[in-house]
Amino acid sequence: MNNQQIMIYGAYGYTGELIARQAVAQGLKPILSGRSAAKLQPLANELDLPAIAVSLDDEDALARTLRDVAVVIHCAGPFSATAEPMMRACIASGTHYQDITGEMQVYQTAHDLDAEAKAANVVLCPGTGFDVIPTDCLAAALHKQMTSATHLTLGFDSDSGLSPGTAKTSIESLGVGGAVRRNGKIEIIPHGELTREINFGRGEKFAVSIPWGDVATAYYSTEIPNIEVYIPMSPRRAKKMQRLNKFRWLLRMNWVQNWLKGKAEQKVKGPSENQRSEQQTWVWGEVRNDRRGERRVGRVVTSNGYDVTVHGSLAVMQHLRKYDGPGGYYTPSKLCGPELVEQLPGSGKIKIGID
Incomplete structure (x- = not known):
C-alpha cells in the first residue's frame, strides 16, 4: 500500500480516545471515526484531526470511506456485532484491519474470512491490545x-x-x-x-x-x-x-x-x-x-492492560504500514513475532524455565 493514512474507528470510546491521544503524541494524524458525529467532533477539534462519521450498517459507504486508508484500528464494541461489518468493508477497500477485542467469536470470524482476506491482500489481525x-x-x-x-x-x-x-x-x-x-x-x-x-x-x-x-x-x-x-x-x-x-x-x-x-x-x-x-x-x-x-x-x-492496548495497537499499526507480506488472518505473534510484547513500554523480557 502506498498510502499510509490510518483510521481509529470508535475514537470517542474510553480506549479509542487513549489510542488517538497517543497517536498524536507520536506525531501521527489519524482520521477519527465512529457512528456519532456529535461525539467525534469535540475530540477531533481538540486534537486538530480530521473526523468522519460513518455507520457500520452501510457496508458500501464504509468501504468508500476506507478506500484511501491503509490501516484501521477498530475500537467500537461490542465487537460481536461490529467486527464482521468492519472486516468485510476492509476486505472490499483493501485496508488492513486490527481491533482491540477479546471476544472469541471475533477471532473465529476473522479465521473464517482468511481466504477472502488473502485474495484481497488484506491482513485481519484482531486482538492487538491486552487481549491478546x-x-x-x-x-x-x-x-x-x-x-x-x-x-x-x-x-x-x-x-x-x-x-x-x-x-x-x-x-x-x-x-x-x-x-x-x-x-x-x-x-x-x-x-x-x-x-x-x-x-x-x-x-x-x-x-x-x-x-x-x-x-x-x-x-x-x-x-x-x-x-x-x-x-x-x-x-x-x-x-x-x-x-x-x-x-x-x-x-x-x-x-x-x-x-x-x-x-x-x-x-x-x-x-x-x-x-x-x-x-x-x-x-x-x-x-x-x-x-x-x-x-x-x-x-x-x-x-x-490499557497501556498495553494503546501501545500494542499502535505498534501493530506501524508494522502494517510497512508490511508487504501476504494477506489473511493473523494473530499478533504470527504477524509481529513473540518479541512484540517485549517491545512495549513497561514490558520486561519473556523468561522461560522449568518452574
Whole structure:
C-alpha cells in the first residue's frame, strides 16, 4: 500500500480516545471515526484531526470511506456485532484491519474470512491490545521452546480496572459460560468449574478458568490442542460464579443483557492516567507434554492492560504500514513475532524455565 493514512474507528470510546491521544503524541494524524458525529467532533477539534462519521450498517459507504486508508484500528464494541461489518468493508477497500477485542467469536470470524482476506491482500489481525498480545506472545515463545507440547495453560494477574467496553464484553459471557479447548475443539463449560493454584509472578494464588480470547487465538498461533486460561480469584468469589450457572438461561435474555450493560455504562469508569501508571500485569504460561514428562513455565511482566492496548495497537499499526507480506488472518505473534510484547513500554523480557 502506498498510502499510509490510518483510521481509529470508535475514537470517542474510553480506549479509542487513549489510542488517538497517543497517536498524536507520536506525531501521527489519524482520521477519527465512529457512528456519532456529535461525539467525534469535540475530540477531533481538540486534537486538530480530521473526523468522519460513518455507520457500520452501510457496508458500501464504509468501504468508500476506507478506500484511501491503509490501516484501521477498530475500537467500537461490542465487537460481536461490529467486527464482521468492519472486516468485510476492509476486505472490499483493501485496508488492513486490527481491533482491540477479546471476544472469541471475533477471532473465529476473522479465521473464517482468511481466504477472502488473502485474495484481497488484506491482513485481519484482531486482538492487538491486552487481549491478546501478552498471552499470545508468551504462548508462541513457550511453543518455540517445546514444539511437542500437547497442553497450554495461560493466565494473568492484573491490578487494572475495567473500562465500560470491557465490562460489557464480560456481561455477554455471563449467559454462555466458561470456555476451554479440548483436542482442538472449543468446549463451553460451567462458570468456575476449573480451579488451580498458580504463581503468576508474585506468589501462589487460587485461580479460576475464564473464557479468554486465547482459547481461540493461541490455538491458531501454536496448534496446541488443549488450552485453558486463568485469573486469580478468591474462593468465595469463585463460589458466587458457580452459583451463576443456575441462571445462565436468564442472563442470556436480551432485556437482562441490556439492563446489565446499561448499569455498566453508568457505573464503570476507566482508570485515570495516574492509576494506570501505578498498575502492572503479571502474565504466566505453562506448556506440557505429559507423555514425555516435559514441562516449561514462562512469565512476562507488562504495564497495565490499557497501556498495553494503546501501545500494542499502535505498534501493530506501524508494522502494517510497512508490511508487504501476504494477506489473511493473523494473530499478533504470527504477524509481529513473540518479541512484540517485549517491545512495549513497561514490558520486561519473556523468561522461560522449568518452574
